[in-house]
Amino acid sequence: MIQRVIYITLVLLVVQIGLIIALHSGENRLQAISPDTSFADFNPDRISEIRITDEEDKLIITRAEDGWKIPSAYGVNADNNQVEELLDKLVTARKGFAVATSNEAAGRFRTAEDNFEHHLEILAGEAVELDLYLGTSADVRHIYARLAGDQEVYALPISGFEIEPEVDNWFDKNAVKRTRDKIVKLRIGALQLEKSGEDWVLDGEESTELATEAVNYLVDHLANLSVQSVLDPDQVKKLFAEGPELQLSLTEDEGGDINYEFVKADDHFVLKTSDSDVYYKISSWQVEKLKEFTRAKITHSETEENQPDDGSA
Numbered sequence: 041m042i043q044r045v046i047y048i049t050l051v052l053l054v055v056q057i058g059l060i061i062a063l064h065s066g067e068n069r070l071q072a073i074s075p076d077t078s079f080a081d082f083n084p085d086r087i088s089e090i091r092i093t094d095e096e097d098k099l100i101i102t103r104a105e106d107g108w109k110i111p112s113a114y115g116v117n118a119d120n121n122q123v124e125e126l127l128d129k130l131v132t133a134r135k136g137f138a139v140a141t142s143n144e145a146a147g148r149f150r151t152a153e154d155n156f157e158h159h160l161e162i163l164a165g166e167a168v169e170l171d172l173y174l175g176t177s178a179d180v181r182h183i184y185a186r187l188a189g190d191q192e193v194y195a196l197p198i199s200g201f202e203i204e205p206e207v208d209n210w211f212d213k214n215a216v217k218r219t220r221d222k223i224v225k226l227r228i229g230a231l232q233l234e235k236s237g238e239d240w241v242l243d244g245e246e247s248t249e250l251a252t253e254a255v256n257y258l259v260d261h262l263a264n265l266s267v268q269s270v271l272d273p274d275q276v277k278k279l280f281a282e283g284p285e286l287q288l289s290l291t292e293d294e295g296g297d298i299n300y301e302f303v304k305a306d307d308h309f310v311l312k313t314s315d316s317d318v319y320y321k322i323s324s325w326q327v328e329k330l331k332e333f334t335r336a337k338i339t340h341s342e343t344e345e346n347q348p349d350d351g352s353a
Contacts, residue, residue, distance in 0.1 A: 099205035
């Protein structure tokens with residue numbers, strides 16, 4: 041009987057010691073990883089490459105002297121603001137409390153190495169500054185995330201659509217956008233416009249009165265063209281063989297001429313500019329608007345032709 045009591049006492053003692061060790065370890069763990077701990081510890085200015093992978097695609101964005109590029113998309117410019125915003129969100133994010141701490145949970149939230157929604161790697165040269173497995177959405181502004189090598193799963197304050205590895209989500213849609221006030225010459229079809237002080241004049245026809253509103257609309261529209269996607273040169277070069285449907289050029293006050301060529305393709309146009317090797321898909325309505333600008337459109341002749349013969353309003 042005495043031996044039985046001693047045995048039970050020893051078992052209880054071992055259990056108590058185990059609980060004390062477990063609790064002590066847990067306290068140390070909680071102290072080591074406080075809710076205010078940074079998710080990432082890197083200098084955004086040193087980052088040279090971003091890699092985003094899902095089950096089907098891998099996108100690599102690299103830093104160049106003149107901004108971020110997407111090498112796999114014929115070196116097209118990435119949206120610098122978008123890239124910098126992602127890096128800023130990562131470096132300022134705080135972990136908060138872990139939502140799970142097991143390998144089983146990592147799989148459940150799709151943040152496991154062999155079961156993930158996205159794999160995000162941030163590099164400075166050859167050094168991996170951040171290695172994250174990103175899973176399902178916690179809500180519209182958070183996504184479950186796990187640092188490679190750790191078990192803890194957290195809710196990272198970014199959304200899933202911000203890290204899709206698709207070129208169209210990352211390239212600069214304003215790649216052909218120009219600063220309106222820097223444009224000093226414009227040629228579209230047979231029209232040649234030139235800046236004279238604050239006004240526009242027809243080349244060689246300073247006495248011709250222009251419709252200011254129409255000219256301003258033309259310049260604004262051209263300066264603010266936006267593109268939809270990047271196209272494979274091997275597939276679209278042949279479309280230019282018979283010549284473009286529309287040609288125009290502009291001159292900026294601190295640069296040379298930039299030529300634009302537009303070719304019709306199905307339900308859109310293909311745009312090629314002389315200052316880039318990239319071919320862009322551009323919506324038809326933007327090009328059709330440019331084609332509307334004739335001499336009659338930008339002079340007062342169109343207005344005069346539309347006036348009644350008796351001069352009444």
